[in-house]
Amino acid sequence: MIKNKIVGLVFCIICNVNYGQNFDFSIITKKIFVNTDTLSIDSSSINPRTFKVFNNIAELQPFEYQLNAAKGKIIFNEIPNDTLVFKYHRLLIDFNKKYLLHPISLNRTNHQNLFYEPIEISNSKNKTSIFQGTNLNRTGSLSRGLMVGNNQDFSLNSNLNLQLSGMISPTMKILASVTDDNIPIQPQGNTQQLQDFDKVFIQVSEEKWKLTAGDFWVKNKDGYFLKYKKRGQGIHLKNKIKENENININTENSASISKGKFGRNVIQGIEGNQGPYRLFGNENESFIIVLSGTENVYIDGTLLKRGQNNDYIIDYNTAEISFTAKKLITKDKRIIVEFQYSDKNYARSLLQSSTLFEKNRSSFYIYAYAEQDSKNQPLQQDFDLVDRLRLESIGDNIEMATGSGIDSIGFNENSNMYEKLDSLGYEIFNYSIDDQLGVYQLTFSNVGQGNGNYVIKENNALGRVYEWVAPDTMSNSVILKNGNYSPIKKLVTPKKRQILSVGGKTNWSSSSLKYEISSSNMDLNTFSKINNNDNVGFAGLINYESKKELNSNWLINQSYKIESISKNYERIERFREVEFERNWNIQQLIINEDQVLSSAKINLKHFENGLFQYGLNSFWIKNDFNGYKNDLKIKWNKKVYLDFNGSLLNSNGIFKTTFLRHNTNLYIPVNNFKLGFIDINENNKFYNNDSLSNNSYRFYDWKFYIENLDSNKNKIQFFYQERYDWFKYQTILKRATKAISPGFKIGIVDKSNFQLNYSLAYRILQILDTSLTTILPENSLASRLNYHIKLxxxxxxxxxxxxxxxxxxLQKEFIYLEVPAGQGVYTWNDYNENDIKELNEFEIAAFTDQASYIRVFTPNNSYxxxxxxxxxxxxxxxxxxxxxxxxxxxxxxxxxxxxxxxxxxxxxxxxxxxxxxxxxxxxxxxxxxxxxxxxxxxxxxxxxxxxxxxxxxxxxxxxxxxxxxxxxxxxxxxxxxxxxxxLNKSFMLNSQFSKELKSNNSTYMQNRNFNIENKEIFNRVSFQPNTMFRIALKTRYSEKSNSIEYGNEKAFLKDLGIELRRSKRDKGLFNAELHFVNINYNGESNSTIGFEMLEGLQTGSNMTWKISFQKKMSNNVQLSVSYNGRKSEENKAIHTGSMQMRAFF
Incomplete structure (x- = not known):
């Protein structure tokens, strides 16, 4: 009993802390077309008390679905095949995580024969299942189904979703997540916490080892040069080979298929533009998919937090990042985004090994990493002999990796096809729907205006259509091209990346020595042996540190470091500080020579009040750069708080530079408030032959603020900020712009009936000298309000x-892709009977057998x-x-x-x-x-x-x-x-009277425009003598009229239906529904307006029916059978049947 109370108390504390600080009181609303029984609604846990689902008629009742609130998933008893609206609050607590009363590190080891059993809070439930009799927690289901009809092809569908955890022996644990779902999308990047929808793995572990098969993350250890964080799919083993009081040997090895590729984007902010900012791949790929949760985002060198309530949100599927009102983006913001993105040009193997030896105060490690594209297993590229010979001939010049985008494949009705013409010596390709002539499929690349012979003509349901534009021939026989696209395709070369690092650390009583040697082997094109002499590089590091107590108050630290890198050494991911290139003024320098970086630092630390630190650094790049940088850092917190960072850089090389800068934060506590002052000053001068270069600049940014002390639960801050920028003018730097930024922040969280978070930042950019900059004056505003109140x-x-x-x-564009009938959302109606799939001919399918197309948004760069x-x-x-x-x-x-x-x-x-x-x-x-x-x-x-x-x-x-x-x-x-x-215990009357106005207005598909008014009366009389039987009679009368300017069509619908529901605990659930629908309509049936007003039926008499049966075959096995049909006067009957077997774990 006491244990349960303690658990409850801890749980309440956790909830209150999270809710008081981070709870998002705004309700989430999502509108989703649902054509499956299982749907992942959100990557975060959902508050079940506020969760609601609506269709076009009413709210769905809880017995119609099962909600897995912890995982953000919903399972419908019957597939809705309808657009549903979900409303809920997010919970910022991961209810699948174990919460312990004290750290695991306090547990005793097995050989002591004393065990500590941690109390945990979990959402797992023990329930009777096919795992009955085992000490396992499990959830999930396995389903297999089929669908058949006389208006569609036979199709099969399957689903496996299993989560498993527990003990399979007295000493062996298992943790598993298994699914056969192919989820092509990433979780939404608008929350701080993410769930991996498609992480599939089985993990078995004992005290000294852990084996994982499936999806897993591998991350570098404590080495310096080898940095990586990768997601792989394969086998991963952690092992403690030997363990005693003096010696530890830990190993980690994995062999997998790599799922991602490291990318780094440096973005200069745009004044008043919160985003989105598009991310690009390493080879300037325009459209990539970012792997969820792999990104690190920095502004001015500071790491940001993801989430709608924090600093930024990211769309992983379109690789676009946007910033919230907490971070006002200006022209001065330096944005760096590091991430992993999906690269499926080749099958890529990933081998990783690490071994760490620890003895007494010393350690020694060997780390190895190998990632290689399989050049004989291209995935998203089709190479012919010409393409391969091209790649073999270019060596490491991968910018020359292009091939022909012309492919003769025969006519394909699901793709835009072209016919070939010859005109005045030019080979011309024209869009064609002729199945005899249109036999060429073309891939176009944007080559820049004036470098191509094609332009975009239009967008249709299958994608872009390109057309030829003739070049101009000048009097001097120079040919000027007038297009920006050419029928060429970008080829991606297979690459190899290998690194071996060996190092260690020795600790003495008051000093330590760290050392590392690393070798890399990088080949940019394994098809070619050309340029292979520059594949191997080396790097080394020595770092010595010492410390000494001067007295009871002061400690002195010293460190000396030297780092050497050969010109051919290549990293996996960044291992230096995030703004290293800017700190040394080498952003515009292409480094392809040997480097030596050294530093000496002395740190005088007061145990209570702060520190003083001075550092002397040097950086040498052979033939290109030689620089010396002095660093000064002061922190003091006695009566007055001071945080000062300053540096002076002098360098020679391609440019001679002088870079002086400092950053100061000073505040004085006054009663319950801080009076503070922040200033940032940079003066960076580049000289070319003793002349001031155009990339020289200076800025001074200061800010005065008043805020309450950190000890207060409620937060309030007012600030005023100014920034001045100087640009080159002749031989001096002259003031060019001024920015004024007032604002405030308020946070009230300690009131039970009222919580408020409000921030506002306003910026006025003034141009002081228009001759020095092309930037225009701009006013920017970012404001956010979030409050909850009870009265x-x-x-x-x-x-x-x-x-x-x-x-x-983004100006979106989309195409329609054909899928097996019943697995799509849209249907194609060839209204003009020209056999061309046009954008204005696709409608949301009214019936399952018609749902043969999905709509896919295709990315572009039009903003x-x-x-x-x-x-x-x-x-x-x-x-x-x-x-x-x-x-x-x-x-x-x-x-x-x-x-x-x-x-x-x-x-x-x-x-x-x-x-x-x-x-x-x-x-x-x-x-x-x-x-x-x-x-x-x-x-x-x-x-x-x-x-x-x-x-x-x-x-x-x-x-x-x-x-x-x-x-x-x-x-x-x-x-x-x-x-x-x-009416009484058995009879119930439900009536609805509704008036609806539905409008559609498109500027580019005007034949789809309508303005339909619908007046409707619906009645339902139900007879339910007990909980097992119900019969209902339904009537519906609807009057629809389109406005005069769009055609003045009118429709009158009379719907008479009967519904039967029979359920018995051991027998199952039976549903049957029959409708007679009579429609009078004065317009064209084969049109967008006709499809909308007739609800997918036909003028005259129609009949629809639906029969479904569900039965539990055992405690955990459920059988579902359904049959749907419809019949119109002049059309044959359409029959659709499906059957599904589902086992619950």
Whole structure:
């Protein structure tokens, strides 16, 4: 009993700490088309108490699905095949993690025969399953299914999802995550914590070893030169070979297929642009996929935190990073992003080995790393003999790795095809839909304006279409090309990377010596033997440190370091400080010579008040650079707090430079506040033949602030900041720009009924001399508000989130890909019967057998400048807690309950505050480029009464998307009155009266535009004498009318249906539904408007039916069978059947 109370107390402390500091009170809203029974909603855990799911009619009931809140997943009892809206709060606690009362390090070892059993908090549940009788925690399922119909091909589907942990013997543990899902996307990068959706592994361990098979991470040890963090798929073994009081030998070995490739981008910030900023691959690949959780993001050398509530968010699938209002991006921000990205040009092996020997005070290690592309196993490249000979001939000049993008494959209706023509000596390719002539598939590359003979003509449902533009011949016979694309493809060379590092460390009583020797073998093109003489390089390091106590208050530390690198040595990942090149003024220097870096530092440390440190550094690059840098660092915290960092660099070489800079943070405590001053000063002069070079600069940035002390739970800060920049003018540096930045931050977290976090930063950039810079004046604003409030004893609960900033918006383009019927989302209707798949001919499928296409957004580099506004508001009003009297009026009022949820995100190309912040502004405003609005208000009367209840619902949805061809706007405004009346214990009446206005407005597909008003009455009478049987009669009458300017079409739908549900605990669940639908329609059925108004059916009499059966074959095995069909007057009956067997673990 005491143990349970302690666990509960610890759990509450953990929750309160996390909620008090990091809880995101804003509700998350996601709209997803669901065509599978299992869906990963979020990479974070979900609060089950606030989780809700809505379809177009009503909220789904909990018995219709199973929610795995800890993993952010949902399992539907029946596949919805519908667009659902999910609303929930995130939990920032990982409920799959074990929480211990004290560190594992306090545990006793096995040979002592005394064990400490840690108390853990976990979401795992022991339940009867196929693992019954084993000491294992498990969750997941295995399913196999099939689908068949007379309007689709036979298809199979399968799913395995198993998580397993526990003891398989008294000393052996197992941990496993197994799935056969192929998830092509990465988790969302908008939270600090991520879950690996596709991490598949089995791990077995004992006290002295751990073996992992599947997906795993490998990371470098304590060596200096060999740095890496890789995700592999293979076998990984950790082992303690020998262990006693004096000697330890630890080994780690792995053999795997490498899943990622290291990339590093250095980005100069753009004034007022919070993002997104596109990331590129090492070989300037424009479109890459970043592996989730591998990125390190720095601004001005400081590491940032990921998350909507922190510094940045990242879209791993499009490789785009954006910054939150906490980090106002300006022209002065130095952004560095290091990451791993997916590279599937070749199968790539990864071998890693590390051995560490420790004896007494000394250690010795051997680290090896080998990563190699298999040149005979290309994955996403098709090489012919010409391509291979080309790669063999270019050596390490990989920028010359190009091949022909012309391939004669025969006509393919699912790709844009071309025919070949000869004209005036030119070989020309024209887009063609002729199956006899259009036999060429072309791959185009952007070669720059004036370097190609093709341009983009249009975008259709299959992608871009290119057309030939004739070059101009000048009088001197010079040919000027007028295009920017050519039918060539970029070839990627197979590469090899190997590093061996040997080193160690010896500790004495007051000093230590660290040493390391490393050798690298890097081949940029294993197809070619040319240039192989520069593959091998060497590096070495010696570092000596000593310390001595001068007296009871002071300690002196000394360190001496020398590092030597040969010109051919190549790293795996960065091993020096993140801004090393900037610190030494070598950003523009291509280093291909030997290097020597040395340093001597002396550090005088006071045990209580701070330190003084001086360092002398030298850096030598053969023939190119020779520099000396003096560093001074002071930290003091007695009455006055001072943090000072300064340096002076003098260098010679290709450029002669003088670089003087310092960074100071000074504050004085006054009562409960700090009065502080920060200044950053850099004066960097480059000389070329004693003349001041154009890349010389100077800036001075100072900031005054007032904030409360760190000991306060609530935070408040006001600041005022100015920055001045000097650029070269003739022989001097002259002041060119001035920036003024006032702002404040407020955080209130210690109130039970009120929490607030608000920040605002405003920046005014002024141009003092237009002759010195091309930068334009700019005003930037970044603001964020996040608050939660409870009023009237919890009767009113409100959560709000607001963010305002500026950035870029991608002009999206997409294509449609054909998939097996029933596994897609869209259907193709050839409205003009020309056998060409056009963008305006794809609709969301009304029935499963029609769902044969998916829509895929294709990345591009077309952005526009936008201003961004995001606002989420949730208000719940419980009148029972507000009005508690006994009068008739008070009793009437306390029967009401109201829920309001407003979510709006708007992006405009002009800073019009009224348009930006007004959530109800009309989308036809020309400055709005992208918009997503969602408003739902539900007013309940007698909500909890078992006899009757009334609900009044107002729903507003509006979406405007910026596409490469123009804008696309969709909206749906709906008012509903819902009545529930239990006539007696067996009969129930549900009635709905609704009025809906659905609009579509596209600037580039005007034949899809409509404005349809729908008035509908729905009634359902149910007879349910017990919990096992229910029969219901449904009627629906709908009047739809399109507006006059879009065609004035009208449709009248009469729907009569009957539903039967029968369930028995041991027999299963049976559902059957039959509908007779009669439609009168005066428009063209084979059109976008017709498809929308007829709901996928036909004019006249229609019949639809659905039968499903679910049965538990055993405690953990479930069988599901379903049969759907429909029939129209002039069309044959469509039949679709499916069967699935699912085993729960």
């Amino acid at each position: 009237l004893k919890g009767g009113i609960n409100s959560n709000s989130f607001l963010e305002l900033g500026s950035g870029l918006e 526009i400048k936008i201003y961004n506004f995001q606002y989420n508001q949730n208000i719940n009003i419980d009148f029972r807690k507000i009005v508690k009297g006994k009068s008739l009026i008070e009793k009437l009022f306390n029967k009401f309950y109201n829920q309001t949820a407003l979510n709006t995100q708007k992006k405009t190309d002009d800073l019009d505050i009224r348009t930006l912040v007004n959530p109800l502004v009309n989308s036809d405003n020309p400055i709005i480029q992208q918009m997503s609005n969602s408003l739902r208000n539900s007013l309940f009367f007698n909500r909890s009464n078992p006899k009757y209840s009334v609900e009044l619902v107002t729903q507003l949805f509006a979406n405007k998307n910026l596409l490469i061809n123009g804008t696309d706007f969709r909206s749906n405004n709906k008012d509903q009155l819902k009545l529930r009346w239990n």
